[in-house]
Amino acid sequence: MTPVSRTADTTDPAPELHRRWAATVAEARGSRKPAAPGGAPAPDPAPYADNLLSRWSEPHRRYHTVDHLAAVLDRIDELADHADDLAVVQLAAWFHDAVYRPDRSENEERSAALAERALPELGIGAARTAEVARLVRLTVTHDPAPDDPDGEVLCDADLAVLAGSPDQYAAYAAAVRTEYAFVPDPAFTTGRSAVLRQLLALPRLFRTPMGYDLWEHTARRNLTTELDLLGGA
Template sequence: MDWPTAITRLGGDHLIAAVAWNDLQTRYAEPHRRYHDLRHVTAVARDSGDLAVAFGLGSRERALVAIAAWTHDVVYDARPGEDERASAAWTRAELTNAGVPRADVERAGELVLATTHHSAPDDDFLATALLDADLAILGASPERYEEYASDVRAEYSIYSDEDWRAGRVAVLENLLARPRLYRSDIARARWESKARENLATELTRWRDADPHHR
């Protein structure tokens, strides 16, 4: 679902939504972004929308998922936690400005914040649609995954290769240790197997590059 449709479906003003969309596009085009750009959130909006439909979510619920998909990285400075809080604040402010009801404003903000630790109650299907879609890149083709991994490294270029390698290995090991990467059966069927292959391949590469690894 596109941005204007989602806003108007929640009762928001389409003209104000257009102004917010222009700001959103400008933010996602910031030069320091390599992965967390408009291409990424467009994919998340698409995949989360597909999952929302598969889960049988209603029109209003699907609009909330779409809004959170479009805005979950609207503020991105490679500061985990701070970025999500700032993105949630932007979301709440723009939805309020567009005249979206308060309950929907708060729900959209909650969904954005759920991406901080990728956690939410098991029965929160809106969050499940968003969080599973946000990790869909892990199950992409090997070529697309390699591009993603390279782009994320570029976004964290302030870190030395050694520090990045240590941190990335920890992240990859944590992901692979999880009993499941995706919250829903649908997402697991689509992406889990390929995601584990991609993660394992990257982990092996970083371990092989570590002169201290045995």
């Protein structure tokens, strides 16, 4: 992963996200002496945040944006007590849509591969790097195993948008449609309806106890309403 160059006159558009990224990287490094492959000192994590935020700010994005990243990180904070390795879950959030093209099907795989390249450069160990990549790949299905608390936290945080107020959910659905503006209406309706049915068929949308209590009922109501509006109920 090539860091974006930082210059003295660059205005940081997201200082809080930069702060959170630096804290997460430091926690993920743990007691390991920060070192990149070959024994060189690990690089400053800040340019990596620039690179990731640049990806999350690509002009074709309407829902999978920096705002979505920040929201997922906030929901992870709410669910933090359920996680086994909070820093790993937070890193997975940063990478889970880092590569995103709505006309491609391999976004999660490419995002996981990006993490597998970047995290060792940052001095993060092999086990944690592998776990971050596994969690990113898990967002393909949002169906973590019952013995996977970190997967449950990430997936719940990513799906929490489904439990917004009617206006918030409508804005989310509209943003998704805009990202797929290149898809004709009939094809979009068919594909979106299939996604909604897949989600509604899950025994539980939210696997953490807190996520279930906070978001399950509202999310199912929103999904059902959207499916009805699409004529796919």
